[in-house]
Amino acid sequence: EAQVTQNPRYLITVTGKKLTVTCSQNMNHEYMSWYRQDPGLGLRQIYYSMNVEVTDKGDVPEGYKVSRKEKRNFPLILESPSPNQTSLYFCASWDSGSYEQYFGPGTRLTVT
Amino acid sequence: GEDVEQSLFLSVREGDSSVINCTYTDSSSTYLYWYKQEPGAGLQLLTYIFSNMDMKQDQRLTVLLNKKDKHLSLRIADTQTGDSAIYFCAESLYNFNKFYFGSGTKLNVKP
Numbered sequence: 703e704a705q706v707t708q709n710p711r712y713l714i715t716v717t718g719k720k721l722t723v724t725c726s727q728n729m730n731h732e733y734m735s736w737y738r739q740d741p742g743l744g745l746r747q748i749y750y751s752m753n754v755e756v757t758d759k760g761d762v763p764e765g766y767k768v769s770r771k772e773k774r775n776f777p778l779i780l781e782s783p784s785p786n787q788t789s790l791y792f793c794a795s796w797d798s799g800s801y802e803q804y805f806g807p808g809t810r811l812t813v814t
Numbered sequence: 815g816e817d818v819e820q821s822l823f824l825s826v827r828e829g830d831s832s833v834i835n836c837t838y839t840d841s842s843s844t845y846l847y848w849y850k851q852e853p854g855a856g857l858q859l860l861t862y863i864f865s866n867m868d869m870k871q872d873q874r875l876t877v878l879l880n881k882k883d884k885h886l887s888l889r890i891a892d893t894q895t896g897d898s899a900i901y902f903c904a905e906s907l908y909n910f911n912k913f914y915f916g917s918g919t920k921l922n923v924k925p
């Protein structure tokens with residue numbers, strides 16, 4: 703089954719404790735992206751990747767890091783999480799030149 | 815980033831038509847999209863329209879694009895309770911790298 707998976711689905715952590723949210727896709731898509739969803743703000747793009755070892759900033763990259771060492775995986779790293787990063791995070795993937803993004807189920811992160 | 819705006823809530827009765835509206839600012843948009851998000855789930859693409867089209871129909875869904883006013887709408891005919899969800903308008907630019915989403919419209923369908 704074609705899918706985008708994210709782990710964990712729920713995470714509660716404390717300020718400053720480094721964390722990683724994993725994202726994996728099995729569709730051999732070139733493009734992957736991370737979004738955060740906040741009430742009243744919709745989805746905002748954090749980072750995206752056009753292929754292995756090629757990443758670029760979205761609209762809200764501050765406080766986040768990403769890496770793309772393999773085509774299927776695109777982890778999101780919060781080196782020192784802060785409460786304003788409490789949000790619902792989505793990973794997505796799509797083919798080059800395609801209009802359709804496939805979204806993972808989301809990771810709800812709470813930073814206290 | 816680009817501005818994509820939507821109203822936050824819409825309530826309709828089952829069987830009525832729903833119209834969800836969206837405005838965007840970037841005239842270089844390539845595709846405009848409507849995504850649906852059901853509770854606890856990710857987003858699913860409902861339909862899309864290329865920026866040189868005015869209208870697209872797909873079963874119960876009709877998308878209208880007014881390029882002059884930068885206005886996009888989604889009409890759902892014969893709305894069902896299963897259509898209750900959050901609907902996001904989105905746009906992408908020519909390179910399909912960056913996508914800009916609206917804040918989402920929560921559609922509530924009353925039986």
